[in-house]
Every structure is written in C-alpha cells, then in structure tokens.
Amino acid sequence: MKTVADLTARLRELHQQTQETPLFNPAFQLSLDLSRELEARKISLDDIERMIAELECGSLKSRAGRLRNNLAPVSPEANDAALAELGGDDFDTFRARWENPGLHAVFTAHPTFLLTPEQTEAVARSASSDADISDDTCVATFERPTISLRYEHDRAMHAIGHAQDARDRIVSNALGQAAEAFPSKWYEAKPLPFRFASWVGYDMDGRTDIKWFDSIGFRLSEKAQRLERYVASLEAVDDTHPLLETLRNALAYSQDRASDFREDLTEPAALSKAANTLTADHPHKLLSLAPVIELLEAEALGADTGRAIGLKTLAAAMRADGLGMGWIHFRVNSSQLHNAIRRRIDPDNTLDLGSKGAMATLRELLGKVQPLRSNFAALAIESSTAIRQFLAMAQIIQHIDGDAPIRMLIAECEQPSTILAALYFSKLFGIEDKVDVSPLFETETALEHGGRFLDALLAEPIYQQYSRKRGRVAIQTGFSDAGRFVGQIPASLAIERLQGRLAEAMKDNGLTDVAALIFNTHGESMGRGAHPGGFADRLAWPLSAWTRRRFVRAGIRLEPEVSFQGGDGYLHFATPELALATLTRIATLDPAHTDPDAPTDQFYRRTDLSLDFYRAVRKHQRDHLESQTYSRALTAFGLGLLNSTGSRVSRRQSDLSADRDMNLRQIRAIPHNAILQQLGYPVNIISGIGSAADGNYEDLAALLTESERGRQLIRLVRASNALASIKTVAAFGELFNSAYWASRPYRGTESHLSDACETLAEYLTKDDRTGVFRRLASRLRVDALKLHRLLDMIPDESPLDDRENIRRSIGALQALRLTLLQHMFLKAVSIPAFSRANDISRNDVLEMVFTLRIDDALAQLRRAYPTSFPGLDNFSVDEPSDYPDGAGEGYTAIQRDYIDPLERAYKLSLRIGTAIANQFGAHG
Structure with missing residues (x-):
C-alpha cells in the first residue's frame, strides 16, 4: 500500500469486518498491515511521507473550505451590497445602527498557531475567493517557526490591520449612503x-516570561504602527494636508520611543534613560487624538462629499482605536490581587478575603484612598505582579495614550472583594476613570456561584458609583477551563444563566443606565465555544437570543465582545476579503440586539426537562474528569501528540514518573482539547448527551427538535460526532498490549522482529495503558449507543458534506500514525544497550519514547552514541601515534539505522496531528 487510495480502499474493506466481529478494530488492523510492510521494507518512510502529504493536502483544502463556507459570501462586492441594506429609512435609525459598536473583537494569542505562515497564507488565499479550492492550498512546510511572544504580537497586529481596513470600508460606504439619503x-x-x-x-x-517593559514596548510599537496607518489614510485623502506634519512628527517620535523600550531595561541606568526620554515634555509627544478628530470633523463640514467622507472615516477610526492598534487588556489572576491587597489590609494573613469583615475593610479603604504619583522606577522595583500591572497601566495612560481605556481582566475571580481590591489600586494610582475591571467566570465554582457574586457586587454603592463613571458593567465569561472541567455544553448553558443573572442584578440595583459589556472568550474549535455551524451559530452560542432578550427587556444596552484566538482566530482576518466578510457577517447578524417580543424558546420554558438534562450531562462530564481512567488515557502520551503552538506552552514534567501521575489540571485547556481530537473522540463535547436522555428519549427529543437553542446544541454535537471514532481511542491502547507484541511474530511471521517484539512484550507486561484505553472506550461506547438513539429521533439539519470520505481520511491518518508509533517503539527497543550515564538508563529512554518525549530521548541517545569525535588533527602534538587505527566512524550506523528513523517518524506523526486538527477546523 503506497497510495491514499490504497489505504482508504483497505479501510473500507476492514470496516465491513466489524459486522462479523464487533470488537474488530479497522484502524489498528490497517496500522498493522502498514507496519508489516514498513518493517519488511516493502514500503519506506518516504512512501509514508508521500501518503501523509496527500492527506495533509486534503486537510488544508478542507480547512479553507470550512472557513469560506462559514463566512460566505467572501467577495467584497457581495458584502458591500449586504451592508448597504442595513442603513435604515431615517437618519435617527441610521445613527442608532452605526454609532454604537455592534461587537468588540479581541485578538488574543492563546497557543493555537498550528499552521506555518505559508500554510496560513495558502488557506486564507483559497478561502478568499469564490473559485474552486485547488491544490495551491497544499503548502508542505517542514520547518515550523519559533513561536515567540513577538511572533504572536506581530500576527495579532497583522490581523487587526486588516480588520481596521475592513471597518474603514464599511464606515466609508455607510457615510456615502447617508450623504445620498440624508x-x-x-x-x-x-x-x-x-x-x-x-x-x-x-x-x-x-506566565512569568513577559517583563513589564515588554508591555510598555508593545504599546509604543502599536502606537507607532497606528500613527503610520493614520498618516497613510490622510495621505489618501490629501497628501498635502496640514495635519500630516503633526501626525508624521508624532510617528517618528513614537518609533524612537518604541525602539528605546525594545532594549533590555533590567539595569537601572538603561531604564532611567529610556524612561526620562519618554516622560519628558516634547513638542511631538502626542497623547490625545481629540484635537485632531475635532479638526477633521470641522473640516468635513465644509468639504465636498468625497473629501468629507474620507476625513470622517479617518476621524471614526481615531475615535475607535485611539493612539494604538486597538484597546488593550491586561490580565492577572485573582490570587495575584489577593497577595497585593493583603500587604495593605492584612499583612499577618489572618483575614478571610471572602468575609464581610474584608468587604467592610475594603469599603473603608476605598472611601479614603488618595491617589499616589508613580513613575517607571516605582514600576521597576515593584515585586507584586498585580500592582506592577496597575503601575504599567498608569504609565501607558500618562505617557502613551491618554484617551483609550484599559481593561483589567481578573481570572478565577470568585469573590466581590477581589473587584474592590482592583478598584482600590485603580484609585491609588489615579486611573480609576480609565480602567474597566472585569471578573472572569470560568471555573465550575465561579459559574455555580456567579449569580450570588454579581448580586453582592452590584449592590455595593462604591461599585455602582464606579460603573456609572465608566458607563458600563464589564464581565468576562470563558469557555476554556469551563469546557474542560464542566463540559462544553453544560458550560455554555451555565454561562448563559450567569449572563441572565447579570441582567437581573443590574435591573435590581438600578444600573439600567449603564451598558453591560460581556466578553465571551473562546477559541475557534468546537471544543472551546466557537460553534461550527456557521457564523450565526458562532455568535449566538456564547450569547444567546434568550440572554439578549433579558437585557433588552430590562432596557440595558449590550456591548457584546468575543475573542479571535491565535492562528485559528486570525484566519478570519488573514486577507482583506476575509476581514470584510467577517465583519459583514457580524454586522448583518447584529449580536447586540434581538426582538424583545419573540416567543419564549421551549428550552427555557420546559425547565423540568432542560434543567435535568443540563445536570445529567454535567454529572457525566464530571465523572470523566474525576476518573483515573480518563486522566490516564488523556495523559498516556504526555503532550507528545501535539506540536508546539504558542509562546505559552504547557510545562513538560522533568521526571519520568510524572507522566504516569500527571493531573489533568496540569494540562491547560487548549492542549486538553487538542489531545482529545488526536485520540479521536472529543469527550468534552459529546459525552453525556446520550446518557442524559436515557429513560426519556421521546420527550427530550421533542424538546430539542422544537427549540432553536436545543437544535443549536444538537448541531454542535453532530458536528463533533461526525468526526469522532471510539475505535480509534481503543486502537491507541493496543500499542501497549503486551499480548499483541508477543503474538505478532507468532508462527514464524516477521521473524526478523522476534527479538524486538519479545523485548516490547516483556517490557509492557506491567503497563496499564491497554486496560485504561479499553475501559474508556467501553464507557464511551455505552454513552454513544444512547446518543445515537436520541439523534435518530431528531432531524439532521446540516449533515456533514462528504462525511464518509472525511472519516476515511481521518482513519487513514490515524492508521499511519499508529504505524509510525509502532516503528518508533521497535526502533527504540532495537538500539543496543548502553551504559548508565548521568542517571539515565536504557529503560528511561524507552519510557521517554513510550510517552512521546522524543526530543528528550533523542538527546540521550545521541549522547550515548556520538557520531563525531575530536581527531588527531585537532591537536598540535609532536610525538607521533599509530592509534586509532580504524576509520573512526563512531556510531554512524546506529545513528542511521535507529536514531534518525526515530526522529523522522516522530516528525511525520506531528504532521499527521496538524492534518487531523485541520479536519476538526482548529487546534484544541
């Protein structure tokens, strides 16, 4: 078998055998067929690489097609036409439609930079056109870039640049229509x-790898980049405009200051020089665009229509972004804030910060706090992470951009006192009127008790005063840890209820005169809160029509905000066409509004069914999470199935026993979800739905069919289930089956592998992973049987196009990877034994290979079997020597026959992981 056609044909044959033998595993059998041919040298790693490249090509084309289908139409002309229908018949309607943001889009950099820059460009280019998606999408790049924080920042700014251009086009067209109509x-x-x-x-x-001066440097570079774009926009209107000198001078000044803060400023002298230059008065130091906007708007009044539209479009961009590429969000953990506030109110660590006494102390502290001046030296010497962030914000507002507010996101925020602590530091450093403090609700505890949290916080007079000053109440709801620890569907329903409680709390506490800013952070994958059913589902899944109606009926203006995360999210803005299509879909769907008089969805009326359903799914997900079987299966390969996809990586344990004992809380949400994709079954989406229906299929199916929210839920489950394979989960466990390896050379077959198979069989007799995967597969199968029974009763609204071919492609990829893993295992045990050195033994190296810590294993093997040595010619010694008398090849043969193939097989397996993620539509 040397072609993908051979693989898929064989896989089709093997699937038929499951009718005769239900336990038969087609994916593993195909991998055995391939492994036998590979070890017999009937096929080579070159042949396997060619098959991977073909499947990789298909996955990239699938990725491009999925992106285009979600955003269609993608042609600028079609999107201009769609937007032209939104203006309204009177001027007041026009202004209401366009003068309040329909969405805040946040470009975050979670580690999802799976595709190389070349692959990203190819996928985006294909998705940007209505032409057939061709093999031009298939870019095979073998070297992945080092994904540093600066790389992520550059990618974010590139995406935001396209978003700004698309917004300018939308604004310009809207103004043109208004000029004609009014x-x-x-x-x-x-x-x-x-x-x-x-x-x-x-x-x-x-993370601790971001130094405070990195943040200052990034903000200065963003200021310079935005000013450069403002200059270009004004030049396009009038390349002799008198304001160009002001903007160009400010640009040059900002570029110089950004260069100052790109240096290492850990030494006091270096910091003092950079800080003094930035804080000194300078005629080109622009801190507010308000005067510039005023001049542009005034000039537009007397200008001809074309010029006026250009000037007002630029003014609109300035009003939106300020002196940066956009607004910025700082983020800290609640524990960091607690540590900081204790220094002020509880140095002896005796006060419960969740107590009424702590709240009373904080109220008193806030009532009498007097702002303190601060400078860069104070920032440099501050040891508290949280206080350092407030000091950094103060310097940014004072010396870089005095207009744009800054968001302070607080992760794992479960106590109102945490918010009061943040308000205290905002007041202490004189930036309370520019900082939006936003608690993040993501953990199970936060979601469960979030309603009471909001009731208590919004009842605080100090917080009410603050929110009116800012004009909004800001919260953040997260789908990462929530989807991991609660399950994606229970998490979404819990978040929805929390959002509804916010509307109630604002109404009950008389805060209907301020906006509700709800930031829903999610990734692009179906396992992290971005619904795969199209853009309407993508926007409504985290902020449902039911939630929006709660705010509309309370008379509260909504400011919806969503994230576009990392390489996956930035694809929506990777080209001008995609950026315009993305913003057009958002504008036409209008997620900030809904019909207040729409009939109530039955999902919310029939709580006797829906609430029990939610609780049952959540319990099922919790049982998985608390199960040693699930934990062990998910960590069986450590993180070795995954490419490195970001600057903030999950720490790999240094000791060999850690992989066996790894707790799921040591793996962040993205790699957790990504591993589920790679193992073949997104447990945190699918599992529990079937079991929750057990005993009540008809009633639940009827509810889910007649409810829009219910159908949306089922669309998510079907999309995930269409790509899932429990057989694949079970196949991974067979790699560790001692009986398999002992039987493989049975009756004289593959006698050349007898020694290696015997070694593997003996080594794996005590390994627990075969049983773990079998138990997990059994649990998943029982639940899946119930799920299929439920789904059979609900119409399939959006069946996956070409479903069987996609499943066959994924199956072929999984079989190829299982083949490569078997090849790696055989090579590892066939390497000659070496002496113990530096506390690393041969068995240690084998365990590294079995947990896919391949880089560590290769480093030890190359140390044990070096291929280059110092030669006699490297020394200037007078006395002659006849020794060494050999060719001095060292361990070249071992390197060639064992170590290099091990490395190559692993690299190929990582390419397979990328292809599988592409079929799912995102990484993790």
Missing part, C-alpha cells in the same frame, strides 16, 4: 460599528 444631516453621523482590542503582550495570568 444630504442635510449626514455629516452629524459619527460611525463606530466595531471596536478592536488585544491582550497579546499584556496577559500575565499563568
């Missing part, structure tokens, strides 16, 4: 249809 009034319009923001370079939750 010639005497249109110039009063101040469009602001979208806001953009980023936390790349400012997110300190869970």
